[in-house]
Amino acid sequence: xxxxxxxxxxxxxxxxxxxxxxxxxxxxxxxxxxxxxxxxxxxxxxxxxxxxxxxxxxxxxxxxxxxxxxxxxxxxxxxxxxxxxxxxxxxxxxxxxxxxxxxxxxxxxxxxxxxxxxxxxxxxxxxxxxxxxxxxxxxxxxxxxxxxxxxxxxxxxxxxxxxxxx
Amino acid sequence: xxxxxxxxxxxxxxxxxxxxxxxxxxxxxxxxxxxxxxxxxxxxxxxxxxxxxxxxxxxxxxxxxxxxxxxxxxxxxxxxxxxxxxxxxxxxxxxxxxxxxxxxxxxxxxxxxxxxxxxxxxxxxxxxxxxxxxxxxxxxxxxxxxxxxxxxxxxxxxxxxxxxxxxxxxxxxxxxxxxxxxxxxxxxxxxxxxxxxxxxxxxxxxxxxxxxxxxxxxxxxxxxxxxxxxxxxxxxxxxxxxxxxxxxxxxxxxxxxxxxxxxxxxx
Numbered sequence: 001x002x003x004x005x006x007x008x009x010x011x012x013x014x015x016x017x018x019x020x021x022x023x024x025x026x027x028x029x030x031x032x033x034x035x036x037x038x039x040x041x042x043x044x045x046x047x048x049x050x051x052x053x054x055x056x057x058x059x060x061x062x063x064x065x066x067x068x069x070x071x072x073x074x075x076x077x078x079x080x081x082x083x084x085x086x087x088x089x090x091x092x093x094x095x096x097x098x099x100x101x102x103x104x105x106x107x108x109x110x111x112x113x114x115x116x117x118x119x120x121x122x123x124x125x126x127x128x129x130x131x132x133x134x135x136x137x138x139x140x141x142x143x144x145x146x147x148x149x150x151x152x153x154x155x156x157x158x159x160x161x162x163x164x165x166x
Numbered sequence: 167x168x169x170x171x172x173x174x175x176x177x178x179x180x181x182x183x184x185x186x187x188x189x190x191x192x193x194x195x196x197x198x199x200x201x202x203x204x205x206x207x208x209x210x211x212x213x214x215x216x217x218x219x220x221x222x223x224x225x226x227x228x229x230x231x232x233x234x235x236x237x238x239x240x241x242x243x244x245x246x247x248x249x250x251x252x253x254x255x256x257x258x259x260x261x262x263x264x265x266x267x268x269x270x271x272x273x274x275x276x277x278x279x280x281x282x283x284x285x286x287x288x289x290x291x292x293x294x295x296x297x298x299x300x301x302x303x304x305x306x307x308x309x310x311x312x313x314x315x316x317x318x319x320x321x322x323x324x325x326x327x328x329x330x331x332x333x334x335x336x337x338x339x340x341x342x343x344x345x346x347x348x349x350x351x352x353x354x355x356x357x358x359x360x361x362x363x364x365x366x367x368x369x370x371x372x373x374x375x376x377x378x379x380x381x382x383x384x385x386x387x388x389x390x391x392x393x394x395x396x397x398x399x400x401x402x403x404x405x406x407x408x409x410x411x412x413x414x415x416x417x418x419x420x421x422x423x424x425x426x427x428x429x430x431x432x433x
Contacts, residue, residue: 014280015277017280018276018277018278018279018280018288019276019277022277022278022279022280022282023278023412025282027351028282028350028351028352029282030282032280032282034280061280061281064279064280064288064322065279065280065281065284065286066279066281066284066286066314066315066322066324066328066330067281067283067284072281110283113281113283114283117283117330122329122330124283124329124350125350128349128350128351129283129350132350132351133282133283133350137282
């Protein structure tokens with residue numbers, strides 16, 4: 001039942017992404033609010049539905065974007081896997097984990113997108129991808145992750161109250 | 167009584183003739199200074215009694231005026247937006263009237279592709295309004311792109327600036343064909359232009375209609391840079407599009423154009 005909150009939240013996030021954030025570009029890069037929400041949600045220890053959120057976000061992105069449908073799905077699932085792995089086994093400092101996962105998740109999703117477009121017959125120049133899209137997007141994502149994390153943390157505490165863990 | 171009248175008249179006559187100048191001057195100075203003193207004190211007392219009440223009233227009036235200004239400013243912004251939309255619609259209506267050979271459906275741009283790798287827009291018209299995949303999309307300025315995917319009430323349009331887009335075009339002056347592609351930076355490049363063609367800055371680029379994806383003679387832009395090397399088979403040119411893709415608000419979908427799928431003919 002708690003997983004149902006993903007539908008309105010991710011729906012709203014996609015609307016914000018397509019209606020506003022995709023118009024605000026730095027060079028050709030944009031902030032990926034969906035990715036930031038997935039990253040932040042995955043790093044909440046009490047949250048158990050990260051994979052569901054990634055799956056739903058991937059399906060929504062595959063439906064709304066012109067990318068090959070599997071590319072965003074794979075990118076978000078790998079992001080959750082990386083976040084859970086870092087959270088459980090390596091990092092003890094949440095902020096450091098937050099920035100690390102954001103940084104590597106942006107690179108990972110862009111790599112998956114690049115490969116997906118290549119498989120579908122579009123070979124983009126790597127130098128342009130890095131300088132025009134990936135690096136500006138990394139910068140914007142690192143800039144926006146803290147406010148997004150604050151909102152998502154409150155949402156996680158509302159959906160999964162900490163008392164339930166005791 | 168008559169004596170008093172005569173005395174007063176005499177005094178007035180003396181005063182008017184200037185014979186009593188020193189007396190009237192001193193008297194006038196006394197009157198003026200007295201009136202000034204009284205008037206100054208009266209005004210001070212009046213202000214002391216009334217200003218606090220006026221400040222409160224002025225503050226209230228100021229707040230009312232500020233609220234009114236804010237409301238009017240919001241109204242101005244709203245009206246300016248409506249004027250801009252109306253102007254855009256008027257331009258599109260003029261375009262459709264001047265090109266009556268095609269049927270158009272106007273649509274509002276409501277979003278963009280969530281991926282920064284692609285340049286697509288989302289419009290608020292879909293299959294319910296007769297839109298189909300492959301239909302060209304234009305503005306009054308020129309070609310925008312074509313419908314890539316459709317649902318009931320919305321459609322996704324691939325812009326010609328998308329890096330995966332390729333449009334067969336014709337150079338108007340040289341009357342030769344080439345292929346126009348988008349780039350990651352959102353620019354347009356003209357590829358596969360034979361070396362024997364003399365490209366000049368300002369050359370107009372139109373759709374050629376080859377391939378059946380777009381109708382012919384839709385304006386795309388002008389040549390702004392030419393890159394030509396003798397060692398290459400083809401020369402390359404950069405095109406300045408006539409459409410401002412960053413400011414797209416309302417577009418026209420050409421609904422009576424049926425794209426031709428030549429995929430089965432490609433060996």
